[in-house]
Each structure stands twice: as structure tokens, then as C-alpha cells.
Amino acid sequence: MSDVLLVGGGVVGLLSAWTLGREGLRVTLVERGETGREASWAGGGIVSPLYPWRYGRAVANLAHWSQDFYPALGQQLLEDTGVDPEVHVTGLYWLDLDDQAEALAWARANARPLREVDISAVHDAVPALGAGFRKAVHMPGVANVRNPRLARSLREALRRMPNVEVREGCEVGGFVHEQGAIRGVRCAAGELRAEATVLAAGAWSGELLASLGLELPVAPVKGQMILYKCAADFLSSMVLAKGRYAIPRRDGHILVGSTLEHAGFDKTPTDEALASLRASAEELLPALAGQAPVGHWAGLRPGSPEGIPFIGQVPGHEGLWLNTGHYRNGLVLAPASCRLLADLMLKREPIIEAQPYAPEGRLVAAPLA
Template sequence: MTKQQQVVVVGGGVIGLLTAFNLATQGLTVVVLDRSSVGQESSWAGGGIVSPLYPWRYSPAVTALAHWSQDFYPQLAQRLFAATGVDPEVHTTGLYWLDLDDEADALAWAAREGRPLSKVDVSSARDAVPVLGAGFAEAIYMANVANVRNPRLIKSLKAALLALPGVTLHEQCAVQGFIQEGGSIVGVNTAQGEVRGDQVVLAAGAWSGELLASLGLTLPVEPVKGQMILYKCASDFLSCMVLAKGRYAIPRRDGHILIGSTLEHEGFDKTPTESALDSLKASAVELIPALADAEVVGHWAGLRPGSPEGIPYIGKVPGYEGLWLNCGHYRNGLVLAPASCQLFADLLLGHEPVIDPAPYAPTGRI
């Protein structure tokens, strides 16, 4: 496509913002629309582990995106920090998985994929993480796993995007439907009026399925609620991420500790609940008993864009010229964003794709 064309990106989470950033840095004119403030949904609510929680349980399609993104994240963070002065804090701590039922599968996956994950004696985990609970018997460890401080990533991305020429950002601007002329999508309708573009990208997270339904298309992306809690401890309290029984503890550089998360099918209701708070506190204390004496300084819920097998939709919508998808990342939007958005830009611009796009193509999946 030519550089004079305008791309409308529907959704201002990490996927929408990074999609827009990649296109704008190639000289395209980009308009980003968000129903609220950018990055305030699952991009803000998540934990930011730069790995699927259990990477060996995912398909090769998710693995390919995850590996590319994990390798790319440090340079993305450095680029954004240099451009904006806002550090996304990609913090490499390593990750211990404790008492896995499928440890053998994890080790076989690591050997097959060439990832530095290995079995360790649980005593070495306790040496590395002295605050770890006593109730664990087995451990595996991957040293190079990082976490990104997602609210700062969003802030940095927004600032970097707005510093580029040809970028317009409209917040509090809910998209109500698509403008269709002939067989093509030529823009969107919003409460503030029409926004037209030569290409329209749907990157609206948990809301993507609802929006595509306005065209009579069934996109199996639905909201999946997740709740988290936050503690504030000393900066050296927890040195490493730990994960057991589906719950995790993530240390930030300043001593904040995130504990997550629940998986709830409650539609678009993201009200935090007392039952989830109690459950998350219990998991926190099982992982790290000293948190029994720490104050919960935050408790929130977000809506993940649930999709079959967590495989995102990246590419053209068949039968609707000008309409593209970059959505449906489920629990791994922050993990997969760099690869997903680079792949998307390659497809839209007609460049050689960084990874095989076939598994993510909407054709045959909607």
C-alpha cells in the first residue's frame, strides 16, 4: 500500500498502540480510537510476565510469537525509554515453577525448543527466594524470564506514538460499527461521527467479537475476567517470580508484588469480588507466608480477550476488503504483542513476515 493511505486502529491497548506505532514509524497516517482511555483494560490489568504461564501447554503458533517477543522486548523497552523518558521496566528476574503435574512435559518442551528451563532442587529455589513457602517439593527454573511493568509500557507507548507525525489519538470514542461501501470497509461509525480510512484494524481486545458481529461475522473472542491483588514490600523482598497451582507472584523493582489471577466467565462485568480477594490472599500466603503480615494496596479486575487455544487473529478478514484483525490474544497479549504487531505490519505493508502468518489468518477461523 502507499504511504499516503490512512489506517484506522480500533482499540488502544498494547496491541492497538504497538500496531499503530509500527505503522506510523513506516510513514503511514494512523488514527487510533479507544472506547475509554488507552491501555486501561487488560493491558493495564495484567501481570506482565513476558512468557505464557505454562509455555509448554500451548500450540506452536503461540510459542512462535512468544519466542520472538521475548527476544525483542529488551530492545523495544530501550527504544521507548530513549524516545520518551518513560521506562517500561523490563525486569529479568527468572521464574520458578513449583510442584508441576506435567514437569516431564515442561522439560521435554524446553529441550525441543532450546529454551533454558531445567529441573532444580527445591532447596536451591529456597536459597534464591528465602521468603518462599515451605510446602513445595519440586521446582523447575528458567533464568531469562522477564516481566514488564505494563502501565508504564502503555504510558511509554502512548508518548512515543504521539511524538510521531501523522498520528491522531481519540480517547473516549467508542466505535459503534463499520462503514461498508460495496464489499469494502472504508471506516467506522463512532458517537462523535464517522472516521474514514483506507484500512481498518480491529484490535479491540475483549470487545472485538461484539464489534465484528455487527457485520454478521462470528469471531470467537469473548471477555474472560481476571482479578489480581498488589502488595508493597521492600525492594529486595522477592528476587524472582514464582508460580504454583495456577497462581503467581511477580516482583517489581520498587517492591510492589503482584499476585494473580482468577479466570472467570462473567461477561463484561469486571467488578472486583470479596471471594476472589480471599482466594488470592490465600494463594499469596501459600507462596510467600510473610505476605500474611503485608497490606493489600490494590485489588482490581480486567477482561481478557478469550479465544480458542489462545491463538490470536492476525490478518485480513475474508470478504471485507480493507478490514484487518489483530486481536484474541487471551492471557498473553503483553507477551505476544511485539511479534503480533510486527507480523501485522509486515502483512499490511507487504513485507516478508517475521514469522509464518498462516496459523493466525482469520480465513477459515471466523
């Protein structure tokens, strides 16, 4: 019997297992497919909310802690596993913002290093940028992480931990109830039991929680991305305009994203999105005109009200915990979310105020199917 059973093998689930495993707990993680192959694989990996000033304090507190933690996390995983998550500090330019004054006011109020820069200085720093932009703000310390490699690194780290077991291809069909508490899950191979069960299944979390008569307001939001291959020095910084961004990887790959679509659990890439993303890519980086993307895919974000994740124990269901609903910011918020979860489970002083993420008062009763 495990101390903790984690349901969901995305970055939030993997990092939860890593964090709790390093505390000495016996951890089992179950994933219905392969670990790290859903939203965690599909995202861009910017270690910042796209527009941080448009979120409330709850998201900002998690983001700031995680941003400070990521460089050390990347280095630790590289040393432990030999797999480099590639935490790549490039900075980020926001172009032609409608709410630039609000962004700068937010930066002053939160002591964040965001400042206005002359557009000519942006072109000097980012020669590949298109000519049609008028104004910009810049935050120099923003990193991106190569999310598929982060997931691989975490999976390898867990493989090397004797107190952690990972079961892929293990689809959960329901929960194990015992004397009014949740004591594990049921899957095709039988029951898996644990003192505590953590639901970290992203967009699929609501389906599992519905079996308990609870409605979790987390729904799939489709996002499509495209990928180009350029010279390693083609793009020196992340750039963002009109809701679309370009992210440089160290080896010259450039990600461009993303769409926001409410299409249920459909992950099919579409020609319409491809055309729209290519147009955005060519507006940001005109040298990409006529160059075919080398990849096009879609993933499902776990959309939640105001983008605030659910982290904590489920009221009325002893032994059941949530770490889910991170919407567009799963990779950004994961380190702080997983540390906060561990703090709460181990009954120690949390890194930040935990109440905004508590499931209590944010779940509603729903009729059982």
C-alpha cells in the first residue's frame, strides 16, 4: 500500500510524485497512456503567464515562486538524470499591447522587471522581428522550458527513486471507498490502494470526480501549435503579439502558438488553425514566409475559472486531494503547485497562502450518472 497514489502523468503529476518522493513517501503514479504526452507535451513552455498582469494574486503567487525555482529545478534534474529540460532564459517582448499602461503599473506594484523599450531597440535585439510593430515592453529574465524533455527528465528521475512506482497504460475507472474515505482507485488490473489519492489528471479530472457526485469546473480547451526549424541563432528572444507567440529553442526550433478552442476532447489539428498560425508566424518573423512548418499538433488545457488551480483536500472525501485545473499555465505553475500540495499533505507551513486554491466552496454537487 502506498502513502500517496497520483492519478495523472503530466508534468503536474510527475512533479508531484518527484516532490513527495523526495520527502520519503511511498508514491505510486498511474497514467492511462504514456506519461507527459498530453497537455504537458503540447504546450509552449513559457515560464510566465502570457499576460501576467491580467491574472489575480492567486496565479501570480504561484507563478513568481515557480519562476524563481525553475533554474535550480532544471539543473537538479540534469544532474540526477542526464536529461536536460533546457530551461532557456531568453526574455520576452510584448508588442503593441492595448493595456500597456496596466502592464507597467502591475510591474511597479509587484516589483517585476518589466519596462517599456523603444521599438528600434527591439529590432536591434531581435533582427528577425517583423517591421509592423509600434511599441514594446520587455521582461529580461523570462525563460522557456522544453516541456517534452522536462517530462522525460522527471520520468527518468522517478525511475531512479526506489520509493516511487510509475504505472503507464493504467486507466482509472473509479475510486476505492472504505469507511467513508477514499483509499485508492480501481483500474483494469484491480485495486490500487493508498492512504491518500491525488487527482492530477488535467482536463480529464472532472470526469473522474463526477463519479463521486461532484462537479469540478475544469473543461478541455484545445490549443494548436506549429513548429519551424531555423538556424540556432535565428531568434534571440521570445516575442508575443495579438495573443500569438514565438518561442526559440536552443537548437533553432521555433514554436508558434496557439489557438483557444472549445471543442470538447477533440485534439484533431485543423487546416484553418494551421493557416491562422502560419499567418501569425510570418507577421512576427517574416523570414518564415514560404517555409513549411515541420510540425503541427493540438493539446487540451484544463480550463478553470480565472485560471486558478484546485490544490488541496476534497471536502467530505477524506483521503482525496486535487492538484489540477491550471488552464494555460500548467508548466508555469507546476513547481509551486506541487510544493504547496506537499506542504498541505505533510501539514507544514505552506510556501504561500493556500486558501485561494482550496477545493472547498469551489466544487458543487452534481447528479450521479
